Every structure is written in C-alpha cells, then in structure tokens.
Amino acid sequence: MTHNYPEINPFDWSTVQPYVDQLLAAELTPGAVRDWLQKWSDLFAVLNEVEAQIYREITENTADEEADARFKHYVQIIHPEKAQAEQALKAKLLSVQGYEPTAETALILKRFQTESELFRAENIPLQTELSLLGKQYDEITGGLSFDWEGESKTIPEVELLLSDRDRSTRERAWRLALDAYLAKREDLNDLFFKMLPLRRQMAANAGFSDFRAYQWQVMARFGYTPADAFTFHDAIEHEVVPLATEIYQTTARQLGLDKLRPWETDIGGPSQITVDPDDTPLHPFSAVSELIDTTARIFNQVDPVLGGYFEAMRAGYLDLASRPNKASGGYCEGFPVSGQPYIFMNAVGSADNVTTLLHEGGHAFHFAESIRNQPLLWNQNGPMEFCEVASMSMELLSSPYWTRDKGGFYSETDFKRAFTEQLQGSVLFLPYMAIVDSFQHWLYVDAPDDIDAGDLDHKWSELWDRFLPGIDYSGLRAQKETGWQRKLHIFHVPFYYIEYGLAQLGALQVWRNALQDQAKAVADYRRALALGYTRPLPELFAAAGAKFAFDRETVGELMALVRERLEAL
Numbered sequence: 001m002t003h004n005y006p007e008i009n010p011f012d013w014s015t016v017q018p019y020v021d022q023l024l025a026a027e028l029t030p031g032a033v034r035d036w037l038q039k040w041s042d043l044f045a046v047l048n049e050v051e052a053q054i055y056r057e058i059t060e061n062t063a064d065e066e067a068d069a070r071f072k073h074y075v076q077i078i079h080p081e082k083a084q085a086e087q088a089l090k091a092k093l094l095s096v097q098g099y100e101p102t103a104e105t106a107l108i109l110k111r112f113q114t115e116s117e118l119f120r121a122e123n124i125p126l127q128t129e130l131s132l133l134g135k136q137y138d139e140i141t142g143g144l145s146f147d148w149e150g151e152s153k154t155i156p157e158v159e160l161l162l163s164d165r166d167r168s169t170r171e172r173a174w175r176l177a178l179d180a181y182l183a184k185r186e187d188l189n190d191l192f193f194k195m196l197p198l199r200r201q202m203a204a205n206a207g208f209s210d211f212r213a214y215q216w217q218v219m220a221r222f223g224y225t226p227a228d229a230f231t232f233h234d235a236i237e238h239e240v241v242p243l244a245t246e247i248y249q250t251t252a253r254q255l256g257l258d259k260l261r262p263w264e265t266d267i268g269g270p271s272q273i274t275v276d277p278d279d280t281p282l283h284p285f286s287a288v289s290e291l292i293d294t295t296a297r298i299f300n301q302v303d304p305v306l307g308g309y310f311e312a313m314r315a316g317y318l319d320l321a322s323r324p325n326k327a328s329g330g331y332c333e334g335f336p337v338s339g340q341p342y343i344f345m346n347a348v349g350s351a352d353n354v355t356t357l358l359h360e361g362g363h364a365f366h367f368a369e370s371i372r373n374q375p376l377l378w379n380q381n382g383p384m385e386f387c388e389v390a391s392m393s394m395e396l397l398s399s400p401y402w403t404r405d406k407g408g409f410y411s412e413t414d415f416k417r418a419f420t421e422q423l424q425g426s427v428l429f430l431p432y433m434a435i436v437d438s439f440q441h442w443l444y445v446d447a448p449d450d451i452d453a454g455d456l457d458h459k460w461s462e463l464w465d466r467f468l469p470g471i472d473y474s475g476l477r478a479q480k481e482t483g484w485q486r487k488l489h490i491f492h493v494p495f496y497y498i499e500y501g502l503a504q505l506g507a508l509q510v511w512r513n514a515l516q517d518q519a520k521a522v523a524d525y526r527r528a529l530a531l532g533y534t535r536p537l538p539e540l541f542a543a544a545g546a547k548f549a550f551d552r553e554t555v556g557e558l559m560a561l562v563r564e565r566l567e568a569l
C-alpha cells in the first residue's frame with residue numbers, strides 16, 4: 001500500500017478543507033470504501049504528524065514561546081475544525097449501505113459506530129464542564145506544598161524524602177505531605193460532587209441506566225465485562241494479596257522493622273516500596289549516551305529487528321536527558337508520516353530510568369511494527385490494554401541482557417536487586433489497582449443516589465482493608481479514608497485503570513513463555529504488535545502467547561512463578 005500524503009499546511013485550515021470536501025463529496029460505494037479510507041487516513045496522518053511534533057516541542061522546551069504559540073493556535077483553531085471534519089467523515093462512512101467490513105476495517109467501523117451511537121450534542125457542554133473541573137483538580141493538587149526545614153517542598157519532591165534511611169525523617173515528610181492534602185479535603189469533596197452528577201447526566205442523556213454502562217462503551221471495552229472485572233478483583237484478593245503481604249513483611253524484616261508503615265511506600269498508591277534495604281542506591285549509568293548505548297545492546301539481543309528500530313531512533317528521535325525547562329515525566333509518541341517512534345524522558349542515572357526506557361521502548365516497537373503492517377492510521381498501536389502489554393513485556397523480555405557480561409547495566413549482585421524490584425513491583429501494583437477499580441464500580445453502580453463524602457471515605461477504607469492488609473495504618477484514619485482523593489484517575493479518567501492490571505497479566509505470561517523459549521516468545525510478541533488494532537483483545541493476547549483471562553487459576557499460576565523466581569533471586 002503506497003501512501004499519498006497531500007500537500008497541506010496543517011496550521012492553515014483553508015489548505016486542509018478542500019481535501020475534506022473532496023472526501024465528503026466522493027461517491028462512496030461499498031467497493032470504494034477501502035481507498036477512500038486510505039485517503040482520509042493519509043490526510044489525517046499529516047495532521048497527526050504535526051500534532052506529535054508540536055507536543056514534542058512544547059515538552060522538550062517549556063520556555064519556547066514560539067512553540068507554545070503554535071500549540072495554542074493548533075488547539076484553538078485547527079483542532080475544532082479537525083474534530084468537525086472527523087465527525088462528518090465518520091457519518092458518511094457509516095451511511096454506506098451494503099459494505100462488508102474486512103478483518104482490517106471491522107474494528108474501525110465498530111469503534112466509529114459505537115462513538116456515533118453514544119454521541120449526544122447535549123453532552124458536549126457537560127464534557128467541557130468536566131474538563132474544567134478536572135483542571136481544578138490539577139490546580140488544587142499541583143499547588144500543594146509544605147514547609148521542610150525552612151524550604152517549600154512539593155508533593156513530587158516528597159518521594160526523595162520517603163527514601164531517606166532515617167525512619168523519623170520519612171514519617172515527618174509523609175505526615176506533612178498528607179496534611180497538605182487533608183487541608184484541601186473539603187475542596188476535593190466539593191469538586192468531586194460537582195463531577196458526579198455531570199457524569200450521571202451524560203450517561204442518562206445517552207440512554208444508559210448508569211455511568212459504568214455508558215463509560216464501558218465510551219472506552220470501547222468490547223473484550224470484557226464488569227463481571228470479568230469482579231472476577232479479577234477476587235483473584236487478586238486470594239492470589240496476589242498474600243504474596244504482596246509477604247513482600248512487605250520481608251522488606252520490613254530487612255529494614256529491621258516490625259511492619260511497614262505508609263511512609264515506606266509511594267504517596268500516590270503503594271505500588272512501590274520507597275526505602276531500599278541496601279545502603280547504596282543502584283546507579284546503572286552516568287551519562288545519557290551510556291544509557292542509550294547500553295539499551296541499544298540490550299534491544300539488539302532481544303531481537304535484531306527491534307534493535308534496528310531503536311538504532312533508527314538515535315538519529316533525532318530520543319530526548320532522554322533531564323535539563324532545565326523540560327517537562328516532567330516520560331512518554332512515547334509515534335510520527336505517522338515519517339513512521340518513526342519518539343521517546344521523551346528525564347534521565348538522571350537511576351534504575352527507574354532504565355525501566356522507563358525499556359518500557360517506552362516497548363511502546364516504540366509497537367508503533368514501529370504496527371505502522372509497517374497497518375496502512376490505516378486507526379489500526380496503528382492498539383487498544384490501551386494491549387499497548388501496555390507491549391511496553392510491560394519489554395521490561396521483562398529484556399531482563400536476560402541486563403547484566404554486564406551481556407553488555408548490560410548491572411553486576412550480578414545489582415541485577416538481583418534490580419530484577420527483584422521489577423518483580424515485586426508487578427505484584428504490589430495489583431492490590432492497589434483492585435481498590436481503585438472496585439471503588440468505582442461501587443461508586444457508579446451500587447452506591448445510592450444520595451451518597452456523600454463520608455460514604456466514599458468509608459468504602460475506600462473498607463476496600464483498603466480487604467486488599468492492603470500488609471501496611472500498618474493504625475492511628476491514621478483520616479489519611480487512609482481519603483486515599484481516593486489522591487488518585488487522579490478517579491477525577492480525570494473514570495474507570496481507566498484496570499487496563500494496567502490486565503496488561504500486567506499479559507506481560508507476565510509473555511515472560512513466562514520466554515523463560516521456556518525466549519526466541520519463540522519474542523517472535524510471538526512481534527507478531528502480536530504487528531496486528532495493531534485489527535483484532536479484539538483476546539486475539540491480540542493469544543497472538544502474543546497469552547490468555548486474556550483474569551480468573552484465580554491464571555492469576556495464581558503467575559503469582560506462583562513470581563514467588564519462585566523471587567525466592568531464587
């Protein structure tokens with residue numbers, strides 16, 4: 001399939017509209033659909049390429065005013081035009097009579113069909129209002145700070161203090177950070193109770209009895225049901241919680257403590273133990289060039305083709321070093337016209353940085369494999385649940401090459417530490433994920449209409465006791481029951497969280513296969529990535545050699561394997 005990218009100036013909509021008009025005016029017979037979709041895809045690829053470029057520029061240098069102006073122009077002027085064009089093109093496609101979707105187009109049509117069925121004009125202002133309220137959440141929580149020995153500290157800065165060897169320092173920092181949240185407790189309650197009725201109203205407008213049923217469709221969750229989510233929660237309670245509790249106990253023992261307290265774990269949600277039983281933190285690399293060279297050697301050994309993709313990214317598609325005026329965090333973005341993935345992160349020399357690059361590398365390979373095999377834009381990458389299988393699997397598939405004798409980062413001893421942390425992390429995340437997910441199922445379906453903040457606190461606390469008995473919260477009632485206020489997903493992207501848990505199960509299965517036959521596991525992984533979004537989740541998992549299942553047996557087997565490997569380390 002050859003692409004035909006139109007000559008447009010994406011910043012000037014008057015150069016784009018003629019191409020949209022052409023598509024809208026075309027006579028769309030069933031036989032013409034495939035070519036017509038390609039034209040639409042190629043036009044939007046040019047726009048998406050520029051969007052990726054603008055996003056790259058504003059994150060690489062937050063002080064670049066010209067880039068900022070381009071970004072604002074694009075968001076305010078171009079984006080609404082593009083959204084309108086997209087709506088009209090979808091309507092035209094869906095009105096074609098007698099078109100038989102192929103394996104390539106079936107899911108595209110299904111997604112468009114679902115979107116158009118859910119669309120209600122009266123929901124647009126409600127969505128806008130929700131976005132503004134979401135922004136308020138960012139303002140409230142982003143503005144939190146506390147005084148630390150005469151210096152003002154932000155919440156992200158508390159993480160460093162939570163890794164302090166001195167327990168009283170950790171406790172003091174944690175309490176101060178939580179006090180900062182608790183001072184906004186009423187504001188966050190008020191904010192949430194402005195959002196809740198809007199969500200219920202949107203669901204009702206679209207003809208759904210509850211918000212979960214609506215949101216399930218919005219998120220195109222065709223491959224699993226709420227009942228499956230409950231099966232997964234149950235499996236976590238019985239198969240993961242005992243191992244997580246053991247990990248907390250072992251770490252406590254190593255630290256010479258009776259039991260872990262919250263100041264030994266992440267502030268957002270305990271998916272990581274913040275204090276290292278070893279005296280010196282891991283230091284896998286110093287210069288960013290070293291990070292890139294070493295990772296390139298690792299990817300090459302995982303698979304030469306994947307290594308080749310990374311090699312190509314070295315020519316201008318990696319921005320990894322931390323520096324002033326660079327946005328925080330890390331991400332991978334695909335450039336659909338140049339066909340290049342791009343990775344952004346803030347490396348400072350930590351073991352976490354290595355994990356981030358391996359993770360984003362998996363996303364980059366997903367984009368690279370899918371764009372080579374899927375000429376239609378909508379089929380590149382894949383459903384969110386599977387995107388994270390691509391990235392999380394790469395963290396594990398690369399592990400045989402982490403040691404120095406393979407050109408990797410670690411001595412034999414340090415490898416044991418790094419990989420122990422990696423495996424522990426995949427266990428510790430799941431109980432917290434189950435709390436966040438169960439909480440929302442209750443909130444949007446089972447809870448009575450007239451719930452108040454006290455009910456939310458009570459429910460969160462109850463779930464906490466069910467899934468996280470391993471951390472001692474005694475005497476910290478207010479901090480514990482307001483945990484839902486510290487989870488931004490609950491405010492911003494309701495129900496978006498289980499994806500990471502489902503993907504974790506996929507990645508652990510890919511790794512299990514690799515322990516038997518690394519070459520075959522990698523080949524299956526690549527084949528699954530190449531399918532992009534053309535298959536439903538169970539088929540994508542199957543192609544990667546994994547079962548899309550969340551029952552006790554599946555989860556239990558994986559936890560038994562992790563436990564065995566942790567003991568061997």
Ligand SMILES: [Zn+2]
Pocket residue numbers: 359363387388391
């Ligand atoms: Zn990811």
